[in-house]
Amino acid sequence: MHRTERPRRQTVPINLILDGRPALVVGGGQVGRRKVMSLLDAGAGVELVCPEAVEELLELAAAGRIGWTRREWRAGDAAGHILVFACTDDKHVNRAVLDDARAAHVPCCCADLNWADGDFTTPATVRVGDLAVAVSTSGQDCAAARDAKNEIAALLDGSEASELVVMGTSDALLPSRKRAPYHLPSEERLAVGRLVARVRGVREFFILNTCNRVELVVRAALDPDTIALLRRLVGFDRLAEEEQFVFRGFEAFRHLVRVTAGLESSLLGENHIVSQMKDALDEAAANGWSGPSIRRAGAEVMRVAKAVRHEVEGLLHVAEIDQVAVRYLNVHGGLDAKAHVLVIGTGMVGTGAVEALARTGAQVTWAYHRRVPDVGRFGDRAPTVVSMDGLPAALAAADIVLSAVDSAQPVVTADMRSAVADRNVLFVDLGVPRNIDQFYDDWGHGVTVADLDALKLWHRVKTGTLNEVRARADAVIAAEWKE
Numbered sequence: 158m159h160r161t162e163r164p165r166r167q168t169v170p171i172n173l174i175l176d177g178r179p180a181l182v183v184g185g186g187q188v189g190r191r192k193v194m195s196l197l198d199a200g201a202g203v204e205l206v207c208p209e210a211v212e213e214l215l216e217l218a219a220a221g222r223i224g225w226t227r228r229e230w231r232a233g234d235a236a237g238h239i240l241v242f243a244c245t246d247d248k249h250v251n252r253a254v255l256d257d258a259r260a261a262h263v264p265c266c267c268a269d270l271n272w273a274d275g276d277f278t279t280p281a282t283v284r285v286g287d288l289a290v291a292v293s294t295s296g297q298d299c300a301a302a303r304d305a306k307n308e309i310a311a312l313l314d315g316s317e318a319s320e321l322v323v324m325g326t327s328d329a330l331l332p333s334r335k336r337a338p339y340h341l342p343s344e345e346r347l348a349v350g351r352l353v354a355r356v357r358g359v360r361e362f363f364i365l366n367t368c369n370r371v372e373l374v375v376r377a378a379l380d381p382d383t384i385a386l387l388r389r390l391v392g393f394d395r396l397a398e399e400e401q402f403v404f405r406g407f408e409a410f411r412h413l414v415r416v417t418a419g420l421e422s423s424l425l426g427e428n429h430i431v432s433q434m435k436d437a438l439d440e441a442a443a444n445g446w447s448g449p450s451i452r453r454a455g456a457e458v459m460r461v462a463k464a465v466r467h468e469v470e471g472l473l474h475v476a477e478i479d480q481v482a483v484r485y486l487n488v489h490g491g492l493d494a495k496a497h498v499l500v501i502g503t504g505m506v507g508t509g510a511v512e513a514l515a516r517t518g519a520q521v522t523w524a525y526h527r528r529v530p531d532v533g534r535f536g537d538r539a540p541t542v543v544s545m546d547g548l549p550a551a552l553a554a555a556d557i558v559l560s561a562v563d564s565a566q567p568v569v570t571a572d573m574r575s576a577v578a579d580r581n582v583l584f585v586d587l588g589v590p591r592n593i594d595q596f597y598d599d600w601g602h603g604v605t606v607a608d609l610d611a612l613k614l615w616h617r618v619k620t621g622t623l624n625e626v627r628a629r630a631d632a633v634i635a636a637e638w639k640e
Contacts, residue, residue: 166273166278168277168278168293170280170291170293172289173199173240175196175199175200175201175239176199176200176201177200177201177202178201178202178239179201179202179203179204179237179238179239180196180201180202180203180204180238180239180240180241180242181204181206181234181235181238181240181241181242181263182196182203182204182205182206182241182242182244183206183207183230183234183241183242183243183244183245183250183251183254184207184242184243184244184245184246184251184268185205185207185208185209185210185211185214186210186211186244186245186246187211188244188268189205189207189210189211189214189242189244189245190210190211190213190214192242192244192268192279193205193214193217193223194213195279195282197217197222197223201239202224203222203223203224204223204224204225204226204238205218205223205224205225205226206225206226206228206230206234207225207227207229207230207245208227208228208229210225230245230250230253230254232253232257233257233261234254234257235254235257235258235260235261235263235265236261236263237261238263239263239264240263240264240265240266240277241254241258241263241264241265241266242265242266242268243255243258243265243266243267243268243269243271243275244268248269248270248271251267251268251269251271252267252271252274254267255267255271255274255275258276259276264276264277265277266278266279278293280292280293281293319358319360319376319377319378319450320376320377320378320379320405320406320409321374321375321376321405321406321409321410321413321454322374322375322376322377322379322384322403322404322405322409323372323373323374323375323402323403323404323405323409323412323413324372324373324384324387324388324391324393324401324402324403324404325365325370325371325372325373325393325401325402326339326370326371326393326396326400326401326402327369327370327371327372327402327421328369328370328609328610328613329421330399330400330401330402331396331400332610333369333589333591333608333609333610334591334595334608335400336369336371336589337589337590337591338392338590339371339391339392339393339396340366340371340589340590341364341366341371341391342366342563342564342565342590343563344565345565346364346366346440347444349364349390349391350362350364350441350444350446352390353373353375353387353390353391353446354445354446356377356383356386356387356390357383358377358378358379358380358383359375359376359377359379359383359387360375360376360377360378360448360450361375361376361377361441361446361447361448361450361451362374362375362376362377362441362446362447362451363437363438363440363441363446363447363451363455364437364440364441365416365433365434365437366437367429367430367433367589368478368506368587368588368589368609369422369589369609370416370421371391372416373387373391374409374413374451375387376450376451376454384403388401407638410454410457410458410634410638411631411634411635411638413434413454413458414458414461414462414465414630414634415465415627415630415634416430416434417430417431417434417458417459417462418462418463418465418466418469418630419431419466420465420469420626420627420630426466426469426470427477427478428477429477429478429479429505429506429509431459431462432505433505434455434458434459435459438451438452438455457637460637461633461634461637464633464637465629465630465633465634468629468630468632468633469626469629469630477509478506478587478609478612478613479505479506479507479508479509479510479513479561479587480509480513481612481613481615482510482559482585482587482612483510483513483514483517485585485607485612485615486498486557486559486583486585487517489583489605489607490556490557490583492514492517492518492519492557493517493518493519494518494519494520495520496517496519496520496556496557497519497520497522497554497555497556497557498514498519498520498521498522498555498556498557498558498559499521499522499524499551499552499554499555499557499558499559500514500521500522500523500524500540500559500560500561501524501548501558501559501560501561501562501568501569501592502524502525502526502560502561502562502563502588502592503523503525503526503528503529503530504561504562504563506561506587507523507559507561507562508530510559510561511523511530511540514540515535515538515540519557520541521540521541522540522541522542522543522551522554522555523540523541523542523543524542524543524544524545524547524548524551525542525543525544525545526544526545526562526564526568529542530542545568548568548569548573549573549576550576552569552573552576552577552582553576553577555577555582556580556581556582556583557582557583557585558577558582558583558584558585558593559584559585559587560584560585560586560587560588560592560593561587561588561592562588562592563588564588564590564592565590566590567590567591567592567593567594567595568588568592568593569584569592569593569594569597570594571594571596571597574596574597574600574602577602577603577604578602578603578604579602579603580603581603581605582603582604582605583605583607584597584604584605584606584607585606585607585612586606586607586608586609587609587612589609591608593606593608
């Protein structure tokens with residue numbers, strides 16, 4: 158019978174609980190052996206009926222692990238069992254076993270072309286630990302089912318051998334000027350992601366790129382050569398060993414929880430990192446970089462980070478970078494009804510800054526690149542909105558400029574200097590890479606520039622509780638680790 162002519166039977170996948178319950182296998186060949194082994198794995202009490210059997214079944218019978226009735230099958234043998242397998246090399250005998258089981262109201266599986274008249278089939282199954290995956294083609298193509306099972310087995314074997322690995326750098330190891338070349342704006346992340354996806358041994362990954370860190374998080378079975386290749390793809394091969402980190406297994410998980418809980422941020426306990434972590438995971442899923450393993454790891458990191466925050470919240474004096482920037486501007490620039498503030502960028506940080514500025518009474522202009530911001534919620538305090546094309550004119554009217562854009566190149570370039578010359582303009586640059594051309598750092602002409610490092614130094618948290626915070630956090634993480 159050709160494959161296209163095979164009968165089709167729709168089935169319902171189930172997992173039978175067979176602990177100690179009697180099951181009958183008729184036939185002592187290799188097919189019977191496979192059925193016996195699967196039943197033993199499930200804890201069933203196995204009775205074998207056949208005149209002769211393969212060596213493995215003889216050994217099981219001799220060891221008392223199965224019962225063996227050493228004779229031909231007889232009518233009535235099916236009675237009293239929870240299920241029956243008809244596995245002889247005679248189709249007529251198998252059909253008789255099926256009829257006998259049917260009369261005794263016992264479900265029967267036939268291991269030949271009688272299968273379509275039976276009560277159940279056993280799909281191609283692969284097991285790794287407590288995980289079992291079954292594959293069925295509704296009887297149409299057993300070879301295809303086996304091939305799919307083998308592919309899944311190889312994938313699961315790789316999963317067992319793989320571990321969570323994090324490699325990266327952060328502001329704790331590199332100042333912003335040296336760190337900027339390693340940051341990966343969106344287009345560069347896509348390019349790097351396409352390369353990482355082709356590295357053998359890397360199953361799933363995501364890239365976390367924020368103002369103070371760049372990290373590649375992979376689920377993989379990695380050897381030193383593969384780690385070296387990944388470092389080269391991300392550009393970390395140009396960093397000294399002390400300027401980067403590689404964490405594996407529990408250390409990788411602990412690091413990600415600390416990061417997500419805001420405990421590795423320059424502003425201890427800041428919350429923006431939670432959204433940034435979610436965005437990184439969503440980006441990986443959208444680009445096909447991640448799958449169930451990274452999704453589970455990400456969900457677990459989020460869950461434990463939340464528990465860590467709850468444990469240490471009484472010890473934290475939380476501040477977000479946009480709030481710190483506005484406080485800095487109020488101290489150094491003066492925020493009142495006369496102040497003209499230009500905010501560049503409509504992302505999370507730029508939006509947070511505009512919301513904080515709206516409460517100060519300052520006159521705000523908001524510059525966008527792709528996404529036009531919704532300002533309706535601001536009412537009579539709504540900022541003026543301009544596109545990047547209107548940036549030179551907006552600079553000419555600004556006393557203060559706060560920029561937070563995800564861009565590989567500066568958005569305030571040196572050729573815009575005539576708009577700000579000799580007017581005592583204060584720039585606050587929250588971008589990594591820099592949004593304000595470094596030309597302005599030493600240019601003078603009334604222009605002052607504060608970058609992320611300067612802002613964080615100004616607002617350095619001095620609670621004296623960092624060691625206690627980390628000790629409590631690590632206790633929670635160790636208790637919750639399930640790898």
